[in-house]
Amino acid sequence: MRNLYEEAWRELEKSNKVSTLSEKTWGLILDEEENTGKKFDMGKPLWNTLPIKEVEQIVNVLTMGAKKYGLDNWKIVPNAKDRYENAMMRHYSAWKQGELIDEESGESHLAHLACNALFLMWMENEAKKNVVLEYPLIRTEMKVCKICGNKRCPRANDLRYACNDSNEPHQIAIPVEIAYRDMLNRHNLEYSETNVRTEEHQKEEKEFKEKYGWK
Numbered sequence: 001m002r003n004l005y006e007e008a009w010r011e012l013e014k015s016n017k018v019s020t021l022s023e024k025t026w027g028l029i030l031d032e033e034e035n036t037g038k039k040f041d042m043g044k045p046l047w048n049t050l051p052i053k054e055v056e057q058i059v060n061v062l063t064m065g066a067k068k069y070g071l072d073n074w075k076i077v078p079n080a081k082d083r084y085e086n087a088m089m090r091h092y093s094a095w096k097q098g099e100l101i102d103e104e105s106g107e108s109h110l111a112h113l114a115c116n117a118l119f120l121m122w123m124e125n126e127a128k129k130n131v132v133l134e135y136p137l138i139r140t141e142m143k144v145c146k147i148c149g150n151k152r153c154p155r156a157n158d159l160r161y162a163c164n165d166s167n168e169p170h171q172i173a174i175p176v177e178i179a180y181r182d183m184l185n186r187h188n189l190e191y192s193e194t195n196v197r198t199e200e201h202q203k204e205e206k207e208f209k210e211k212y213g214w215k
């Protein structure tokens with residue numbers, strides 16, 4: 001990796017083009033070269049070398065697709081992998097045979113090709129994610145909250161969280177201690193207004209402790 005950059009740099013030096021390049025682009029490579037000779041910051045991706053006009057052409061293809069089929073529809077079409085591979089190759093074939101612009105969209109065949117390649121890349125990454133996600137699902141039994149019996153209760157997966165007594169999706173998980181403190185705060189507020197510490201408050205506090213096995 002480093003040798004390629006080094007070579008490119010030498011070539012540019014020879015051809016005297018170095019000064020025309022932006023400092024931003026070559027700053028990483030120039031870094032400390034004078035003093036130490038070889039210390040390049042190659043770990044960081046050079047985002048500023050991305051050819052933005054061509055990326056914009058790909059975005060144009062994406063935008064047309066979103067207008068035609070709906071936002072993110074490309075993620076859910078059936079047989080997606082085969083379709084995108086075939087579409088990618090159709091655009092490649094047209095381009096290879098000398099047709100530069102896709103008639104239907106008016107955009108470059110190569111932009112379509114790249115767009116399909118991005119879809120395939122996305123699918124590959126998704127597939128990797130699923131491998132990681134599915135593994136524990138296969139191996140563990142379904143967990144449910146021991147108090148309410150719901151699998152989507154935040155307490156089902158982590159005993160530090162209070163039971164919500166609900167199976168709604170995307171519930172907010174609140175640690176038991178904080179739920180208890182909130183209840184006491186509410187009781188104290190009512191107490192300060194009425195000056196009466198009701199039996200109901202005491203009952204609720206007692207039940208809370210019993211629920212979570214507190215002494």
Ligand SMILES: [Zn+2]
Nearest residue numbers: 145148153163
């Ligand atoms: Zn629960």
